[in-house]
Amino acid sequence: QAVVTQEPSLTVSPGGTVTLTCGSSTGAVTSGHYPYWFQQKPGQAPRTLIYDTSNKHSWTPARFSGSLLGGKAALTLSGAQPEDEAEYYCLLSYSGARPGFGGGTKLTVL
Amino acid sequence: EVQLVESGGGLVQPGGSLRLSCAASGFTFSSYWMHWVRQAPGKGLVWVSRINSDGSSTSYADSVKGRFTISRDNAKNTLYLQMNSLRAEDTAVYYCVGGAFDIWGQGTMVTVSS
Numbered sequence: 001q002a003v004v005t006q007e008p009s010l011t012v013s014p015g016g017t018v019t020l021t022c023g024s025s026t027g028a029v030t031s032g033h034y035p036y037w038f039q040q041k042p043g044q045a046p047r048t049l050i051y052d053t054s055n056k057h058s059w060t061p062a063r064f065s066g067s068l069l070g071g072k073a074a075l076t077l078s079g080a081q082p083e084d085e086a087e088y089y090c091l092l093s094y095s096g097a098r099p100g101f102g103g104g105t106k107l108t109v110l
Numbered sequence: 111e112v113q114l115v116e117s118g119g120g121l122v123q124p125g126g127s128l129r130l131s132c133a134a135s136g137f138t139f140s141s142y143w144m145h146w147v148r149q150a151p152g153k154g155l156v157w158v159s160r161i162n163s164d165g166s167s168t169s170y171a172d173s174v175k176g177r178f179t180i181s182r183d184n185a186k187n188t189l190y191l192q193m194n195s196l197r198a199e200d201t202a203v204y205y206c207v208g209g210a211f212d213i214w215g216q217g218t219m220v221t222v223s224s
Contacts, residue, residue: 001171001172036210036211038155038211040155045205045214045215045216045217046155046205046214047214048210048211048212048214051210051211051212052210057212087154089154089155091155091157091211098157098169098170098171099157099160100157101147101154101155101156101157102154103154104154104155
């Protein structure tokens with residue numbers, strides 16, 4: 001199975017902007033990987049923020065956005081809030097319907 | 111309210127078996143693909159298996175292929191995961207996930223230990 005890579009940890013200042021990325025060992029990430037982004041806080045189940053590269057759910061705060069950047073999927077947080085401190089996971093879909101999660105990025109708002 | 115509720119987790123010895131269930135409510139379960147995702151203590155998310163809406167197609171991660179079986183009963187709005195030949199490395203919280211990964215259960219803990 002392909003390996004999906006994320007930054008292990010990132011730090012952002014309150015009100016600041018940060019971009020998390022999601023790469024694939026098979027090459028460039030494209031819209032055909034239907035990238036997802038999930039947020040997980042301690043003791044909670046994950047929740048989906050972004051699906052199909054850049055689409056948001058009704059519960060996704062407007063400060064989160066998804067895109068493709070330099071051959072990777074990207075999640076950008078603009079105007080970070082203390083409550084955004086969490087683990088963030090990406091998910092990529094591959095042929096044969098066997099998706100893969102990245103290892104997660106621990107985001108600190110400090 | 112859209113909801114997934116897992117059950118069936120617990121402590122099992124290596125080599126043992128366990129069946130997880132996931133009861134769905136608040137949405138048309140029979141129209142949704144469903145997945146199982148697991149998370150070992152302090153570790154990241156790992157996709158385990160998926161099943162299409164009518165149960166005719168399944169897929170598994172290499173780490174569980176041949177040992178785990180996913181199934182569903184659309185009449186009962188319930189998803190299952192039969193886990194056999196369990197190993198210590200299968201210890202994790204198992205999440206039932208619906209549709210396009212937009213509906214998550216609260217998870218059930220499976221511990222494989224002697």
